[in-house]
Each structure stands twice: as C-alpha cells, then as structure tokens.
Amino acid sequence: MESKAKTTTPFIDKGLLQTTELYKYLLETSVYPREAESLKELRALTLSHPWAVMGTAPDAAQFMAFILKLINAKKTIEIGVFTGYSLLLTALTIPDDGKITAIDVDRSAYEMGLPVIEKAGVKHKINFIESEALPILGQLLMQPENRGTFDFAFVDADKVNYTNYHERVLELLRPGGVVIYDNTLWGGSVAMPEHLAPVRMLGTRSDAIEFNNYLAADARVQISQVPLGDGITMCRRL
Numbered sequence: 001m002e003s004k005a006k007t008t009t010p011f012i013d014k015g016l017l018q019t020t021e022l023y024k025y026l027l028e029t030s031v032y033p034r035e036a037e038s039l040k041e042l043r044a045l046t047l048s049h050p051w052a053v054m055g056t057a058p059d060a061a062q063f064m065a066f067i068l069k070l071i072n073a074k075k076t077i078e079i080g081v082f083t084g085y086s087l088l089l090t091a092l093t094i095p096d097d098g099k100i101t102a103i104d105v106d107r108s109a110y111e112m113g114l115p116v117i118e119k120a121g122v123k124h125k126i127n128f129i130e131s132e133a134l135p136i137l138g139q140l141l142m143q144p145e146n147r148g149t150f151d152f153a154f155v156d157a158d159k160v161n162y163t164n165y166h167e168r169v170l171e172l173l174r175p176g177g178v179v180i181y182d183n184t185l186w187g188g189s190v191a192m193p194e195h196l197a198p199v200r201m202l203g204t205r206s207d208a209i210e211f212n213n214y215l216a217a218d219a220r221v222q223i224s225q226v227p228l229g230d231g232i233t234m235c236r237r238l
C-alpha cells in the first residue's frame with residue numbers, strides 16, 4: 001500500500017535549498033543576526049576542534065529554540081553534547097528553573113565549551129553525565145517518576161542507535177512532548193543511489209534510511225522532517 005503510493009503519486013519538485021548561496025543567504029539573513037553572542041562564541045571556539053563539523057547547524061538549532069518555546073519546555077534531555085552548541089541553546093531557551101539531562105561519552109569536548117556556558121549564566125540548568133547513552137536511559141526509565149515527564153529531547157549521537165534511543169525517549173516524553181533527531185538527511189546521501197554516495201557516508205546513510213522509514217511507520221508520533229542543517233526530524237508524542 002505504502003510503496004504503491006510512493007510510485008504512483010506524481011512528484012512535483014518544489015525543493016528550495018538548491019545552492020550553497022541560498023543556504024548562506026538563509027544563515028546571514030535570518031539566523032546569525034538573531035544568534036546569541038554566547039552561541040557565536042561557542043561556535044567560533046569549536047572551529048579549533050578537529051571534529052568541528054559535528055556541531056549542530058545554527059539554522060536547525062534556531063528552529064529547535066522555536067519549538068522549545070512553543071511547547072514551554074522545562075524538563076529536557078540531550079543525547080550527544082560535543083562542545084555544547086545545542087546544549088547552550090537549550091539552556092538559554094528554557095526557563096531559569098528548567099533542567100537538561102545531557103549525556104555524552106566525551107567529557108573533554110563538553111569541557112571545551114563549558115567556560116562559555118558558565119559565562120552565559122546557565123550552567124545550573126545542566127546535569128552533564130559522561131556515559132554511553134543507552135544505560136543512562138535505562139536507569140532513568142527504572143525510576144517511575146521520570147516516565148512521561150520530559151517535555152523535550154534532542155538526539156544527536158551515534159546514528160546507528162537512533163531506533164534504540166527512540167524507543168526509550170518515547171517512554172520518557174509526556175504526551176505532546178517533542179523529540180528532534182539530527183542528521184536524518186545525512187548530507188543528502190539518503191536520496192543518492194548507493195553506488196554514487198561517498199563510501200565514507202555509506203554506513204550512516206543506511207542507518208538514516210532505515211530510521212526514516214521506521215519513523216514514517218510509527219503511529220505513536222506525529223512527524224515532520226525539515227531540511228534545515230543536515231536534516232532534522234521532529235516527532236510529537238501522541
């Protein structure tokens with residue numbers, strides 16, 4: 001049924017972001033002028049990290065802040081912190097008594113951005129946990145007071161585990177709560193024939209394709225895949 005619809009529905013190409021210039025325009029017109037100074041500072045600092053490319057794209061992050069405000073998010077969880085761009089953005093956006101459980105296996109990258117987070121006066125909202133994410137999610141779920149209580153989650157870690165994260169995060173979210181997944185278009189490779197996709201992208205490409213299909217079939221959530229940054233997918237728990 002699903003695949004029949006895919007092959008028989010006429011395709012009208014209305015894609016907009018077709019050039020680097022257009023992306024630059026979007027960033028320079030609507031994102032950078034509204035980006036907090038502390039976020040600019042963190043982004044600049046991260047450029048000296050060998051994995052700087054992993055930082056969340058500022059346009060996707062700006063959209064995330066929009067959603068955080070829209071749903072009045074107060075209790076959130078982040079899987080994949082790196083130097084803390086999305087973490088700082090969340091901390092700046094939620095109320096002063098809001099709380100973020102932030103998980104990453106790499107404390108050193110978090111510590112690189114920490115002085116900026118401290119200077120911004122939002123560290124008190126953050127509980128950073130240096131760990132693999134799956135066992136921590138398991139521990140959180142063992143405490144009944146956590147189930148169905150989180151307003152928001154951001155998942156931006158090992159793509160191979162996104163399905164595992166989704167199953168656990170859904171149990172942590174309240175009905176109406178939102179989880180956003182980063183990199184769901186993985187540099188556009190999800191829509192490339194396998195033989196044309198760069199070899200280094202193939203592993204995560206298949207993880208992303210599998211995950212996108214999984215979300216599309218998940219009746220527990222409302223979804224929207226948005227072509228900002230590297231592609232983000234928003235899911236609202238029904």
Ligand SMILES: C[S@@+](CC[C@H](N)C(=O)[O-])C[C@H]1O[C@@H](n2cnc3c(N)ncnc32)[C@H](O)[C@@H]1O
Nearest residue numbers: 054055056080082085086104105132133157158
């Ligand atoms: C793409 S980066 C996160 C970027 C971050 N959201 C930002 O705004 O800069 C991915 C992070 O996930 C972490 N990571 C990878 N596998 C993980 C796992 N199994 N559990 C927890 N963290 C993991 C990495 O250490 C890395 O810092």
Ligand SMILES: O=c1cc(-c2ccc(O)cc2)oc2c(O)c(O)ccc12
Nearest residue numbers: 053054055056156157158159183230
């Ligand atoms: O180039 C990357 C790599 C990752 C990545 C690889 C392996 C992991 O266990 C976690 C993350 O993530 C990225 C990312 O989130 C991004 O926005 C751009 C590039 C990369």
